[in-house]
Ligand SMILES: [Zn+2]
């Protein structure tokens with residue numbers, strides 16, 4: 331049975347991803363425009379052109395590397411980092427059509443693409459390290475700050491989480507809240523990134539009991555430096571989650 335339990339504003343955007351979207355967005359491939367069956371927006375040939383992340387990749391941050399590397403290797407960027415999550419895994423490299431799909435979804439409000447992005451995220455869930463998370467685990471999207479949410483009208487991670495929860499019989503809960511907006515992280519040094527995010531996230535009180543001793547899959551659209559995911563994971567672990575693994579569509 332599928333459980334999708336997300337408080338407003340999740341509820342507010344919920345109808346948009348169902349029949350209404352099927353009505354306003356005909357079933358065609360977003361990339362090549364060929365006709366598809368109802369509810370689909372990415373054809374199989376176009377899916378095959380996307381750059382899936384395949385081994386070897388860093389066992390902590392999911393960054394892929396060329397060559398023959400031991401499966402458990404940790405990349406140079408992660409060597410001196412102590413993440414609060416067990417591992418991060420992305421479905422796709424952040425380039426070409428994969429990046430375009432997420433960009434169109436997020437910034438051009440092509441919200442119907444959430445279902446395809448949920449399907450793509452599900453590919454990364456096949457990583458065996460996620461198996462212990464699938465029985466009794468909880469899916470938690472990275473939240474947006476309320477002012478940004480008001481501007482964008484939807485939280486991209488919530489939309490993907492909702493579709494993934496339906497696909498994979500998971501429970502999705504909006505257990506995190508964002509206390510303030512944070513500046514773009516990529517141009518900061520590591521120390522500045524951590525300071526920038528400190529206290530940015532908190533647990534939603536009514537969901538605190540739900541995460542006790544649970545394995546949590548933290549979902550975001552893209553993993554870049556890992557500082558956002560790490561800050562969220564830290565809050566989840568501090569509030570009782572037993573383990574946190576990070577799942578994203580893109581690895582930036
Ligand atoms: Zn296509």
Ligand SMILES: [Zn+2]
Pocket residue numbers: 388389390391392393404405406407408
């Ligand atoms: Zn790494």
